[in-house]
Amino acid sequence: MKARLGALAATAASIPITLLGLAVVTFFIGRVVPIDPVLAVVGDRAPADVVERARIELGLDQPLLVQFWRYLTDILTGNLGRSVMTSNTVWEDIARFFPATFELATFAILVAAILGIGLGVLAATRQGSWADQAVRVFCLAGHSLPVFVLGLISLLVFYAWLGWLPGPGRQGIVYQDMVEPITGLLTLDAALANDWPAFWDAVLHLIQPAGILAFFSLAYIARMTRAFMLAELRSEYVTTARAKGLSSTRIVWRHAFRNTLVPLVTVIFLTYAGLLEGAVLTETIFAWPGLGQYLTVSLLNADMNAVLGATLVVGLIYVVLNLLADLLYRLMDPRTR
């Protein structure tokens, strides 16, 4: 128990160091980007005095190390600054954009994990069969098809031709501004407000972008599950179990799959962390106001407070999910106790 707590403390201690490293890297990358940050604040037309005033207000007249020290002290006090593009504090922006990404990523990872594991197990237990080949081709498509192509095809087929699903955006016009934002997750907010038509509208809007993200993620999860399962199914304990006369289902799910869960958890958590960074192309095609789009627009406009703040938050999410995966790993694998 003591050893486990020690390991946990060591992992937790790595968080601030990782974040500090991230702050250093993003800050200095932000300063070498060949875009003048003042342009984002005052535009290309502003007279010299307005440009100069903005430069001083942004602290850009100070030496680089002084700028970095100020930035560091600001983030230590929780101040990520104000976004030029939206005029809000970066925290306010993250609070608005992140729930959209969170909702999308969570929906996608749930679908990806359930289907990916199912397909992976199916392929492994029927190795070499047509089902295995079909799963492998399906996963290959998931890995290799560009997301913008798939997104546009999906819109064309399910939205424009068949009319089964709504188009871009998080909600229909009828429901715009109708749901009181509590958590920022439209589905949850609509459910909390007992507004079921708005809930279903939000769910329908989620299906296409989340489905596409899920397709990409499940391709990876299914391949990994297949590989882990194949390794387990070749193990001696499986042969023993078969010799004992246990049913195939029991061997696969109660024994082999249970052992693959440990590495699979890490795979799923890292995939989830990747999705939470925001999928820029998916968000662009589906007009999804998420963190990926926010980061990209901010970066292209040299809105450095927004870029640095959002990057730190993404980094934090990554680190926390890593820690969680680590924790679960330790809980699930008796050898790590």
Added chain:
Amino acid sequence: MTTRRNLLAASGAAFLPWDSLIRAAHAQTPPGVIVMAKQIDDIITLDPAESFEYTAQEIAGNVYQKLVTTPNDEPSRLTGDLAESWTASEDAKTFTFRLKPGQKFSSGREVTAEDVAYSLQRVVALNKSPAFIINQFGFTKDNMAQTIRATDPRTVVLTTAEPTATSFLLYCLSAGVGSIVEKATVSGRAQGEDWGNAWLKGNSAGSGPYSIVSWRASEAVTLQANANSATPPATRRIIMRHVADPSAQLLGLQRGDYDLARNLASDQIKTLSGDRSYTVVSQRKASLLYVAMNQKNPILAKLQVRQAIKMAIDYEGIQRNIVPNNYAVHQAFLPEGLPGALTEKPFKLDVAAAKRLLAEAGHPDGFECSFDFFSGAPVGDIAQALQANLAAIGIRPRMLPGEMRAVITKTRARQHDLALLRWGSDYFDPHSNAEAFSMNPDNGEDARNKTLAWRSSWNIPELTARTLAAVKETDTAKRVAMYEALQREHQQTSPFAVMLQELETAVMRNSLRGMQIGVLSDRTSYATVAKG
């Protein structure tokens, strides 16, 4: 007990409302509401004293009124918006405006001279990016109480520091920054010295046909009809949805989820223009695409080389093949639609003449230089066509694609050789572009006024003096003639190959009528747009 049969039945039940859900998801836009698909992520603020971006300007034009404006059917004619009449003193320094009676803000309060004076004073005091349009008349924070005055509830008096051409002042007051806000509402929301800036970033207090309900960055803007407007709009609500991808805009328009799409690509517009289900509305914008040639490069500093480049460009071919519905050929620094604009096109593709000029300049085998451009469509495609055009006369450009602001940053540091750039007029007066393209009062590295001429290191004391003389000319006809002469000389000698003028095209479902696109963004009007 959970059996397979129970599970299947439960799954089937879950899909029962599917059909009705699909129908609900595809309701057409409601009556009285117009939904517009547009790229709106350029909005930084909706405060008219601060905004300079296209979409924010367009919204300001529909939410606020100015003292004077220019009608879209005759853009160079000045008419009263809030002002009923105006007079100028003999010394051309004092301008008196009389307001129309009965003009009301969305709150229901009448627009008074106090509101006008407050609005212009807050522009001066805030001194944000577009403030120079007003401040260039000598208004400062220290003198604004004396120079911008309400003398009675319907009279405003402006006093300029120097004798000023009436048309120049009026055109500047017709810019988005000249929008009139309601003093009582805005001053009530002020925090410290911000003149209500923080509140007006996302709200409105205007007397235009619409008021702002909400703005969610990179997501949507909703406008509500101002019932108290002197001319209430035909449509109750306008919803602008941010749809970044033109293909997604097209699909939404075809499905009926959007009533109009604002950012379709040239080939998409071409496809829809032959379809009777849609109406295409197009208008020349005060926005130019041009090649800048940095005079710090000794080769580009030669007049023959600059002219050779201008003759090497296939203006018509580029327009026809790459951007037939998004740009028109234009070769003068004043875009068509602005007073004094020159429509002459002295340059056309002439490879032999261009090669001859290069040989005369001492470069018969051409030369190599860098070429910066914005990599996005369609500018990237135009840059590639230019590369082929220049190669035909022996010039070998090193292509340097980049993000728009990175390219601007580089040209502001005068580190380019050739650069393909875009320039939009700040306000309606010819001086807006004349100052940018043909003035360079100080060519030193630390110059305060970094005009486009400065950015290309074009040292032009004589042309600068003529541009300054034109802005001070009080006779309107004479003034226009001066700008025309400036443009003719500019076409021949400048390090700018002005190529194309932007066309803004909106495609609407044919049930829609009355959409007006203006030469400047703030002239785009939704006041008359309606269904049916």
